[in-house]
Amino acid sequence: MTLVSKDLLKASEILNREELVAIPTETVYGLAGNIYSDTAIKKIFEMKKRPFFNPLIVHIHSVEQVKDLAVDFPEKAQQLAKVFWPGSLTLILPKNDTVPDLITAGNNTVGIRMPDHALTLELLKNLPFPLAAPSANPFTHISPTKAQHVKNYFDGKLEMVLDGGNCANGIESTIVGFENDEPVVYRLGSISTEEIEKVIGNVSVRNNKEQAPNAPGMLEKHYSPRTKTYLVQDITDFIKQHPEKKIGLLLHSTDHKNFNVSNVIYLTKTGNLKEAASNLYSAMHKMDQLDLDMIIAQRLPNYDLGQSINDRLERATK
Ligand code: TXA
Ligand code: MG
Numbered sequence: 001m002t003l004v005s006k007d008l009l010k011a012s013e014i015l016n017r018e019e020l021v022a023i024p025t026e027t028v029y030g031l032a033g034n035i036y037s038d039t040a041i042k043k044i045f046e047m048k049k050r051p052f053f054n055p056l057i058v059h060i061h062s063v064e065q066v067k068d069l070a071v072d073f074p075e076k077a078q079q080l081a082k083v084f085w086p087g088s089l090t091l092i093l094p095k096n097d098t099v100p101d102l103i104t105a106g107n108n109t110v111g112i113r114m115p116d117h118a119l120t121l122e123l124l125k126n127l128p129f130p131l132a133a134p135s136a137n138p139f140t141h142i143s144p145t146k147a148q149h150v151k152n153y154f155d156g157k158l159e160m161v162l163d164g165g166n167c168a169n170g171i172e173s174t175i176v177g178f179e180n181d182e183p184v185v186y187r188l189g190s191i192s193t194e195e196i197e198k199v200i201g202n203v204s205v206r207n208n209k210e211q212a213p214n215a216p217g218m219l220e221k222h223y224s225p226r227t228k229t230y231l232v233q234d235i236t237d238f239i240k241q242h243p244e245k246k247i248g249l250l251l252h253s254t255d256h257k258n259f260n261v262s263n264v265i266y267l268t269k270t271g272n273l274k275e276a277a278s279n280l281y282s283a284m285h286k287m288d289q290l291d292l293d294m295i296i297a298q299r300l301p302n303y304d305l306g307q308s309i310n311d312r313l314e315r316a317t318k
Helices: 006-018 038-048 062-070 075-084 118-126 147-154 191-201 233-239 273-288 303-316
Strands: 003-005 021-023 028-033 058-061 090-093 109-113 160-162 174-179 182-187 228-230 246-250 262-265 294-298
Touching: 003 147, 006 021, 006 028, 006 118, 006 160, 006 182, 021 118, 021 147, 021 191, 028 058, 028 160, 062 075, 075 090, 075 191, 109 174, 147 160, 147 273, 147 303, 182 191, 228 233, 228 303, 233 246, 246 273, 262 273, 273 294, 273 303
Parallel strands: 003 160, 021 160, 058 109, 090 174, 228 294, 246 262, 246 294
Antiparallel strands: 021 028, 090 109, 174 182
8 A cells, every 4th residue: 555644754764765755746746766776766667667768857955956967057047947946947957977877868968857845845855865756647647736646546556655735736847958058948837938938038849759859758648548538629519529428528718608518627717827737637637537438628728828738638639
């Protein structure tokens, strides 16, 4: 049985003996291990059934630690760290020799972030090493935003979930790297492109495999429920085409009240995109347990966090 608890000492004890603990962050729960332990890191890949070509993010508690991990910390990266850390921003920086290749999938860069969650920051301060932590879900499945989601996935296989409640932001960090000193967003996430641009000016977005060979994790199929999922603009029309089906609806506005569908979840009723992001994965987990024929998600406005949510839903339909 997997222990679900707030016991920080227990979590440190487990991590110190090269085992894994799922940790809460403000984005999603992570499946964490000592970055310097090959044993622990291999367990992460094994438990997630994640291919080794997909690198892991290193979690730190202090900006000072960047110099232990990266050989360069460009000015724009420092500005972003100053504004957004602790928070939902992962910086891709040229790696130091001491960062194991298993973490970076052999790349010469390393992804680093300081999560904004009191319990996990405390844990990181208590440990003599940073934590590698991919989202705590099996490869390609929906990311967990509650301790119970993690337990459902790994019960019995994982020693402990450090229970930090519901993840406030609800979708993964935004990943920013640099190519010839120019900032590039490799993964849309919890911090919108607009917010990033307010700090460092124009950034390009290259968030698919073709555009971003440097971001090997940008898989087409990801964040997927077992139930067939569709992302559509016109809900009414789509439902008409599937009269006999048991449907779940993920909506984000109050415009559509009269669907003859019993399973409806509003990600937000006020058009608040932050609220929609924070509810997205738990709504998908819920829908996926209802034995539906299909989940139909209403496409969000394509700006700000709407863009990040559409990105996730798009991949969930593959
Ligand atoms: O919000 C988050 O970032 C969560 C929490 C737990 O911190 N973590 C997370 O990890 O989403 P994961 O492993 O599910 O996604 C990490 C992504 C992958 O797509 C991976 O390819 C990319 O980060 N990544 C990691 N290191 C990289 C690197 N050196 N270069 C390019 N992409 C990298
Ligand atoms: Mg993930």
